Amino acid sequence: MSDAGGCSVTDIGSISLDIMDRLDRLAEITETPGYLTRRCYTPEHRAANDLAAEWMRAAGMEVWQDAVGNMMGRYEGKTPGAPAILLGSHLDTVIRAGKYDGGLGVLSAIDCVKSLNERGVRYDNAIEVACFADEEGVRYQSTFLGSRGLAGTFDTGLLDRPDKDGITLAQAMTEFGLDPAKIGEAARKPDEIRCYLEVHIEQGPVLEAEDLSTCAVTAIAGANRMTVSVTGDAGHAGTVPMSARQDALTAASECILAVESAAARHEHAVGTVGQITASPGATNVIPGQAEFSVDFRAADDAVRRQAVDELITAFDAIAEKRGVTLKIDHSHAANGMTCAPELVDTIEAALTDLGQHPFRLPSGAGHDAAALAEITDVGMIFVRCDRGISHSPEESITAEDAIAGATLLLRTVERLGTTNT
Ligand SMILES: [Zn+2]
Known part of the structure; x- marks a missing residue:
């Protein structure tokens, strides 16, 4: 032309x-x-x-x-x-x-x-x-x-x-x-x-x-950002049996994998955990507290909202299964x-x-x-x-x-x- x-x-x-x-x-x-x-x-x-x-x-x-x-x-x-x-x-x-x-x-x-x-x-x-x-x-x-x-x-x-x-x-x-x-x-x-x-x-x-x-x-893409605080029970790494633990960091780990799979399940979606801390932070202490960030984006706002809802449901299920409590602070949400x-x-x-x-x-x-x-x-x-x-x-x-x-x-x-x- x-x-x-x-x-x-x-x-x-x-x-x-x-x-x-x-x-x-x-x-x-x-x-x-x-x-x-x-x-x-x-x-x-x-x-x-x-x-x-x-x-x-x-x-x-x-x-x-x-x-x-x-x-x-x-x-x-x-x-x-x-x-x-x-x-x-x-x-x-x-x-x-x-x-x-x-x-x-x-x-x-x-x-x-x-x-x-x-x-x-x-x-x-x-x-x-x-x-x-x-x-x-x-x-x-x-x-x-x-x-x-x-x-x-x-x-x-x-x-x-x-x-x-x-x-x-x-x-x-x-x-x-x-x-x-x-x-x-x-x-x-x-x-x-x-x-x-x-x-x-x-x-x-x-x-x-x-x-x-x-x-x-x-x-x-629109984006959601949140900070998730996980509270479990700190304890001695040698004396608390595996079945009796409420390990905040392993619960956080399972949540992080849920972020990855939620992003993979949805079209043009990406999910990232870029920050994590565990406390008390000693080699021989079960982490009683963990905190991680979530950055979740998707090209379509409806897809992003649905994925984030699914993510929160998954986090709650993980927390219940592992006997820990979660606090989710939604710091940022912007439409695409x-x-x-x-x-x-x-x-x-x-x-x-x-x-x-x-x-x-x-x-x-x-x-x-x-x-x-x-x-x-x-x-x-x-x-x-x-x-x-x-x-x-x-x-x-x-x-x-x-x-x-x-x-x-x-x-x-x-x-x-x-x-x-
Ligand atoms: Zn630029």
């Missing part, structure tokens, strides 16, 4: 040359010499915003920083003020980060506009690029300060929260040149945005196993987000245009797209990363896959741009 401004080999080449060089340049902006750390509202965030602004201007965009520090660019449509197709990702990183988590989505978006601008292609819709201020939440243990600001769901209750150096979020924003009283001005109206598209590294091993460079994302089916279809059609095999995956990790889903349709593209490793200096992608992700975004935008809003 041929639309206005289809991809030629030349266009693909222009994405390729810029994107890896620019990701390297972006990764040089770090708070910690020797490895990449870029938290929100730091001088390094300022430098990253400035560099992105320079690239966006060069790509033909009008540029501004919004009221929560997102660096924004707009490539006007045929009619000024038309709703925008919003593209983007985040510029903040975790501590000891990789170069591609967030940066790849920002650079793909900029290169997409650059390609349209170089060919003089404009659509009825404007194209906007958002370089979000905070997705990782490292500095303030926050969730999506940047994209939630844009979606109008910024939690102002966080403003008094201090970082590890005692600087509150309000102070950090003020030092960055923002006015915390004006946070609401970052909020966009749903009718200003047609949809949101984000390119992101997969952060998982599936694309690599499937031998595919890119795919469409169907959903972002479904990508708009029309956008998933458009991304798959774009994959087919490019001669690629259509494939779709849910995301187990959270992304800015989850915040944007509050105000607009969202679609996401995953790009293969080496062994699924992320949040690590070992995070790695190939130049070919970076080009494939940016090209797929471009092709998706071309398809949307040539269909009516």
Whole structure:
């Protein structure tokens, strides 16, 4: 199918040359010499915003920083003020980060506009690029300060929260040149945005196993987190017979295996116990107390709720059988987000245009797209990363896959741009 401004080999080449060089340049902006750390509202965030602004201007965009520090660019449509197709990702990183988590989505978006601008292609819709201020939440243990600001769901209750150096979020924003009283001005109206598209590294091993460079994302998983405390009876390891024990740690062990089997029984579900403690914690004492964490996610909210209900029933049965008591503290529950089916279809059609095999995956990790889903349709593209490793200096992608992700975004935008809003 041929639309206005289809991809030629030349266009693909222009994405390729810029994107890896620019990701390297972006990764040089770090708070910690020797490895990449870029938290929100730091001088390094300022430098990253400035560099992105320079690239966006060069790509033909009008540029501004919004009221929560997102660096924004707009490539006007045929009619000024038309709703925008919003593209983007985040510029903040975790501590000891990789170069591609967030940066790849920002650079793909900029290169997409650059390609349209170089060919003089404009659509009825404007194209906007958002370089979000905070997705990782490292500095303030926050969730999506940047994209939630844009979606109008910024939690102002966080403003008094201090970082590890005692600087509150309000102070950090003020030092960055923002006015915390004006946070609401970052909020966009749903009718200003047609949809949101984000390119992101997969952060998982599936694309690599499937031998595919890119795919469409169907959903972002919802999650439950809980802490389970098990109380049994401490006793002498040598004198209490096995039949008379109320061992909190063996009961916890059986519960942990129940987490694993509950996740395995349900489609696109994952369950993890990442923390466990036992006390009193001596080699010759039967543990009287154990505590473990549960992180349970599923692409479908109904599946997740059912699986968690089954899990609690299994925990209770294990506790009764072993004569221990349980206390379950549900610390976190968040619904998942479904990508708009029309956008998933458009991304798959774009994959087919490019001669690629259509494939779709849910995301187990959270992304800015989850915040944007509050105000607009969202679609996401995953790009293969080496062994699924992320949040690590070992995070790695190939130049070919970076080009494939940016090209797929471009092709998706071309398809949307040539269909009516
Ligand atoms: Zn990310």
